[in-house]
Structures are given as structure tokens and as C-alpha cells.
Amino acid sequence: MELNAISIGFVVFTIFTLGGGIGVVTTRNLFQGTIWLMLSLFGVAGYFVLLSAPFLAAVQILVYIGAIAILITFAVMLTRSVTRIKTRYLRLVPSLLASLALFLILLLGVTVPIFGGVSPEHAPATVASTRDLGAALVDENGYVVPFLLASVLLTGAMIGAIFIARDDTA
Amino acid sequence: MVPLWMYLAVAAALFSLGVFGALSRRNAVAVLMSVELMLNAVNINLVAFWRYSETSTDLLLNGYAFTAFVLIVAAAEAAVGLAIIITVYRNRRSVIPEEAAALKG
Numbered sequence: 001m002e003l004n005a006i007s008i009g010f011v012v013f014t015i016f017t018l019g020g021g022i023g024v025v026t027t028r029n030l031f032q033g034t035i036w037l038m039l040s041l042f043g044v045a046g047y048f049v050l051l052s053a054p055f056l057a058a059v060q061i062l063v064y065i066g067a068i069a070i071l072i073t074f075a076v077m078l079t080r081s082v083t084r085i086k087t088r089y090l091r092l093v094p095s096l097l098a099s100l101a102l103f104l105i106l107l108l109g110v111t112v113p114i115f116g117g118v119s120p121e122h123a124p125a126t127v128a129s130t131r132d133l134g135a136a137l138v139d140e141n142g143y144v145v146p147f148l149l150a151s152v153l154l155t156g157a158m159i160g161a162i163f164i165a166r167d168d169t170a
Numbered sequence: 171m172v173p174l175w176m177y178l179a180v181a182a183a184l185f186s187l188g189v190f191g192a193l194s195r196r197n198a199v200a201v202l203m204s205v206e207l208m209l210n211a212v213n214i215n216l217v218a219f220w221r222y223s224e225t226s227t228d229l230l231l232n233g234y235a236f237t238a239f240v241l242i243v244a245a246a247e248a249a250v251g252l253a254i255i256i257t258v259y260r261n262r263r264s265v266i267p268e269e270a271a272a273l274k275g
Contacts, residue, residue, distance in 0.1 A: 010172045014180050017210075021184050024203050025191035037203050040184075044210045047177065051221040056213075056237055063241055068206065068248045075199050075252040079259040089194045090268070099190035106182035110175045120222045121173045127221065128231055133238075136231045143235045150242045157246030165253035167260070 009050055016043030030076045038069045052123075055130040177218035185211035198255045198265045202248065209244045213237050 020040025027033045041064040048057035089095075113119065136142035184207055191204030220233025258270045 007172055010176065017180060018183055018187070021187040021207050024200075024207060025187055025195065030197060030199055033200060033203060037206065040207065041210060044184075044214060047180075047214050048217055050172070051177070051217045053217050053221070053234060053237070056217060056234070056241075059238065059241055060213075063245055064206070064210075068245060071248055071252055072199060072203060075202075075255055078256055079199065079265045090196050092194055095190050095194035098193065099186045102189055103182055103186035106185070107179055110178035110182060119173065119175045122171050123174075123222045124224060128234065133231055133234055136235060137238075142231075143239075146235075146239055150239055153246055154242060157249050161249040161253040164250065165256050 006050055009046065013043045013046035013050070016040065016046065018043075031073070034069055034073050034076060037072070038065050041065050041069070052127045055133060174218060174222045177214060181211040181214040181218070184208075184214070196266055196268075198258070198267050198270075199252075201267060202251050202255070205251075206244065206248065209240060213240055216240070 017040050020036045020038070020043060023036025024033050024040060027036060041060060045057040045060040045065075048054070048060060108114070110119070137147050138144055188204045188206075188208030188211060191207065192201050195201050195204065216233045216237045220231075220237075223233070255265060259265050262269060264270070
């Protein structure tokens with residue numbers, strides 16, 4: 001791996017992503033956990049830029065950092081979950097062992113070609129653009145049916161969330 | 171360029187962190203945050219496989235489009251999940267998943 005802008009960006013975004021992830025699972029204060037989560041999601045958006053998917057990076061920042069992280073902040077405040085819970089972890093040792101074993105298995109799977117095939121060193125030089133994605137999303141041979149279903153799902157989820165969280169006594 | 175397996179290794183680490191948080195945290199909101207970490211790890215994998223496959227040139231946008239749909243489903247899941255957490259908190263004054271056991275046999 002030679003030293004250039006992409007590899008430096010990769011290292012920086014790796015620190016963001018994994019550091020934020022560690023912060024999310026270890027912090028006691030859930031407010032700080034939300035900030036760590038934002039950092040981690042920002043790192044993932046950086047990966048999308050490195051992988052030439054700028055539209056996904058923009059959506060990642062808008063939807064995850066702009067909407068979901070704010071939603072989680074609201075949930076933290078509404079449930080007063082910062083103060084009440086004293087112990088952070090339940091089943092700490094088995095969970096640690098299980099996730100560590102999972103990580104080692106996954107790492108073995110991606111570094112050693114157990115299942116055959118070769119891991120490519122270089123991506124193809126040319127790549128589809130955001131314009132191609134936009135055309136494919138409304139193409140009848142492309143993704144128009146999942147695209148419409150996604151809008152129905154979002155509407156349903158929004159109505160459902162409002163209905164579930166509504167206070168009946170108010 | 172960064173080789174493909176490095177992206178996959180980072181995604182594996184992020185997914186394992188999410189699994190650890192989802193299994194061990196006592197707070198339902200923290201569990202939901204860990205689930206978001208896992209979804210993001212999967213998204214990294216999908217985009218990386220799409221970018222490094224030879225078909226990413228000829229308008230086969232499966233990985234790209236699938237990631238967009240995963241994002242949509244994650245947004246819906248977060249909204250409904252947090253609504254459920256708030257309702258459980260209102261009824262039981264607790265955000266600990268083990269205490270929401272009214273349906274336990």
C-alpha cells in the first residue's frame with residue numbers, strides 16, 4: 001500500500017470509524033455515546049467517498065448524522081436513560097468472547113481465501129456515476145419497484161412511529 | 171489504491187463492535203446504536219464489493235442501489251425502534267430490555 005491521498009484518507013477514516021465504534025460501546029454517558037456514533041458514521045461516509053460513491057456519502061451524512069443521531073439524542077433525553085442505569089454491561093465476558101471470536105473468524109475469512117477466488121488489489125478505473133444511479137432507480141428494468149416500495153415503507157414507518165409513541169392520556 | 175480486504179477487515183471490526191454492544195449493553199438505546207453500527211459495517215462491505223467488482227463499470231449498480239435501500243430500512247428501523255423504547259419507558263419507567271418482559275411465559 002503506497003503512501004498517497006487515498007491511503008492516508010483510509011487510515012484517518014479507519015481511526016474515525018473504529019474509534020467512534022469503541023466509544024459507542026464503552027461510554028457510560030449516552031449523550032457522549034451519540035457523539036461517538038456521529039464520529040463513526042462520519043468515518044463510514046468518508047469510506048463511501050474513497051469508494052467513489054459520493055451520493056451515498058451525502059445521504060449517509062444527511063440521514064444518519066442529520067436525522068438518526070438527532071432522533072437517538074431525543075430518545076436519550078426523553079427516557080432519562082443517562083442517569084438511572086448504574087452498571088453499563090450485562091454478560092460482559094461472554095459477549096466479549098463471542099464478538100472477539102466472530103471478529104477473528106471474519107478476519108480469517110477476508111484475508112485467507114478459504115472459499116477460493118482472489119481478493120482484488122485494484123478497483124476498476126472507470127466507475128458508474130450518480131447520474132447512472134438516478135437513471136437505474138427509475139428504470140423499469142432497474143430498481144423502480146424497490147424504489148417505490150421504499151417510499152411506502154418510509155411512510156408506514158413514520159405513521160407507525162407516531163402512532164406507537166403517541167401519549168394516549170394527553 | 172487500498173486493497174479490498176482492508177475495507178472488509180475494517181467492516182468486520184465494526185460489525186464485531188456492534189455485536190458486542192448489542193449483546194452486552196444494558197440500555198435499550200445503546201443496543202439500538204450498536205445495531206446501527208452493524209448496519210454501517212454491512213454498508214461498507216456492500217459498497218466495497220461493488221467498487222472492486224469488474225461489473226461496476228457497465229451500469230450494474232446492484233451494490234450501490236442495495237446500500238441505498240439498506241439506508242432507508244435503517245432509518246425506518248431507528249424511528250420505530252425509538253418509538254417502542256419511548257413507549258416502554260412511559261409504561262414501565264425503564265429502558266432495560268430485560269425488564270420489558272410482560273409477554274414472557
